[in-house]
Amino acid sequence: MSLSREQIAMRVAQEFGDGHYINLGIGIPTLAANYVADDIEVMLQSENGLLGMGPYPTEEQVDADMINAGKETVTAATGASIFNSAESFAMIRGGHVDLTVLGAFEVDSNGSIASWMIPGKLIKGMGGAMDLVAGAQNIIVTMTHADKYGNSKLLEQCTLPLTGVNCINKIITNLAVLEVKGGAFHLIERAPGVTVDEIRTKTAGKLVVAENVPEMMF
Amino acid sequence: MAGFNKVVGSYEAAMAGLRDNMTVIAGGFGLCGIPEGLITQIKMMNTKGLTVVSNNCGVDGFGLGILLEEKQIKKMVSSYVGENALFEQQLLNGELEVELTPQGTLAEKMRAGGAGIPAFYTATGFGTPVGEGKETRKFNGRDYILEESITGDFAIVKAYKADRYGNCIYRHTAQNFNPMAATAGKITVLEVEEIVEPGELSPSEIHTPGIYVDRIIVGNFEKRIERKIISSASSNQ
Numbered sequence: 001m002s003l004s005r006e007q008i009a010m011r012v013a014q015e016f017g018d019g020h021y022i023n024l025g026i027g028i029p030t031l032a033a034n035y036v037a038d039d040i041e042v043m044l045q046s047e048n049g050l051l052g053m054g055p056y057p058t059e060e061q062v063d064a065d066m067i068n069a070g071k072e073t074v075t076a077a078t079g080a081s082i083f084n085s086a087e088s089f090a091m092i093r094g095g096h097v098d099l100t101v102l103g104a105f106e107v108d109s110n111g112s113i114a115s116w117m118i119p120g121k122l123i124k125g126m127g128g129a130m131d132l133v134a135g136a137q138n139i140i141v142t143m144t145h146a147d148k149y150g151n152s153k154l155l156e157q158c159t160l161p162l163t164g165v166n167c168i169n170k171i172i173t174n175l176a177v178l179e180v181k182g183g184a185f186h187l188i189e190r191a192p193g194v195t196v197d198e199i200r201t202k203t204a205g206k207l208v209v210a211e212n213v214p215e216m217m218f
Numbered sequence: 219m220a221g222f223n224k225v226v227g228s229y230e231a232a233m234a235g236l237r238d239n240m241t242v243i244a245g246g247f248g249l250c251g252i253p254e255g256l257i258t259q260i261k262m263m264n265t266k267g268l269t270v271v272s273n274n275c276g277v278d279g280f281g282l283g284i285l286l287e288e289k290q291i292k293k294m295v296s297s298y299v300g301e302n303a304l305f306e307q308q309l310l311n312g313e314l315e316v317e318l319t320p321q322g323t324l325a326e327k328m329r330a331g332g333a334g335i336p337a338f339y340t341a342t343g344f345g346t347p348v349g350e351g352k353e354t355r356k357f358n359g360r361d362y363i364l365e366e367s368i369t370g371d372f373a374i375v376k377a378y379k380a381d382r383y384g385n386c387i388y389r390h391t392a393q394n395f396n397p398m399a400a401t402a403g404k405i406t407v408l409e410v411e412e413i414v415e416p417g418e419l420s421p422s423e424i425h426t427p428g429i430y431v432d433r434i435i436v437g438n439f440e441k442r443i444e445r446k447i448i449s450s451a452s453s454n455q
Binding site for chain 1: 249388
């Protein structure tokens with residue numbers, strides 16, 4: 001069975017390490033904040049200038065001066081700090097953020113990512129994505145394995161304008177978890193009930209499959 | 219003698235000297251921490267051909283979005299412009315030019331501009347359309363692109379509290395790009411919620427020292443919220 005958005009988010013949260021500083025992109029990555037294991041402590045970075053992002057506010061806590069990078073109202077967690085945008089990207093570009101999780105349109109087997117522009121269709125801008133993929137220690141992409149027409153998003157070479165080159169370490173899709181190394185996608189886990197054959201069919205770039213590929217555990 | 223009293227009494231005085239084809243650097247992230255009254259004043263002045271440097275371009279009918287209505291903006295330098303239908307329309311019509319710039323590069327361009335640094339190397343954007351045509355250089359085996367800094371004829375900045383010297387503080391995430399913008403304007407104008415007596419702000423809590431600030435005006439802020447999200451947990455309590 002293909003994973004739901006929530007299940008992908010749950011699997012993403014398993015990547016969080018105790019004491020990690022993490023930047024979560026808009027969409028599924030943000031959902032992963034709901035599934036942080038009880039026995040670890042993480043600090044979420046929001047690139048508009050907040051380290052230690054808390055939950056959404058109650059009606060009484062809503063404050064127009066307190067938003068996250070998705071421009072949503074938010075609160076500060078205990079231990080949070082607030083700073084300007086140059087400081088925020090200094091910590092991102094300086095490699096101080098342990099993990100970045102973001103969405104993408106395409107990833108290729110060299111770890112390049114396209115996530116911000118579809119020529120002729122989408123011209124909204126890259127926001128902080130290019131800085132994040134250039135700066136974080138570890139970068140994970142979440143996306144559906146194929147588009148709605150069944151075309152693979154895991155390619156030999158990205159076709160859309162790039163966000164960053166040779167930077168993605170891991171991909172978590174609705175079908176599988178894959179590592180990107182040595183010019184290939186390495187299948188390390190599959191969604192419960194999803195066969196290696198299905199993943200192979202939906203992966204256009206070079207895929208390396210171990211003898212036994214375990215199912216994801218939740 | 220005004221000395222260090224930089225407080226002005228009107229928006230006209232705050233933006234005096236703004237002319238067609240100037241570059242304006244604006245603080246703010248989305249609609250958070252934007253100099254609302256100064257933007258309205260630019261609209262009133264109907265200044266044309268502006269290059270506006272700001273992370274975003276407001277929304278339709280609010281923030282910098284209102285400067286699109288009479289086509290006052292010639293060029294926008296931003297990292298994300300997705301919240302604005304009029305923007306997209308003018309862009310597709312060729313009436314508006316946009317230089318999409320990674321958010322961290324944009325912040326650093328302003329910071330460097332204000333600090334007298336003409337350009338800097340960054341890995342951000344290497345191998346992407348952002349890096350096309352830019353000088354590249356390898357440091358310790360990694361590729362970087364050369365990005366030039368930005369300064370403006372005007373910087374319009376939203377702060378929380380300031381004294382008459384221009385020493386100011388920002389509130390929560392309304393800080394964002396404002397401190398960098400403040401350093402990068404030939405004329406920097408602060409729009410603040412409150413003027414406080416000199417000495418009321420502790421010297422060590424000042425975010426932007428007054429040396430960067432030329433004019434200060436007290437504004438009234440609507441502080442519109444772009445995406446109000448309420449905790450689902452709290453609604454169950």
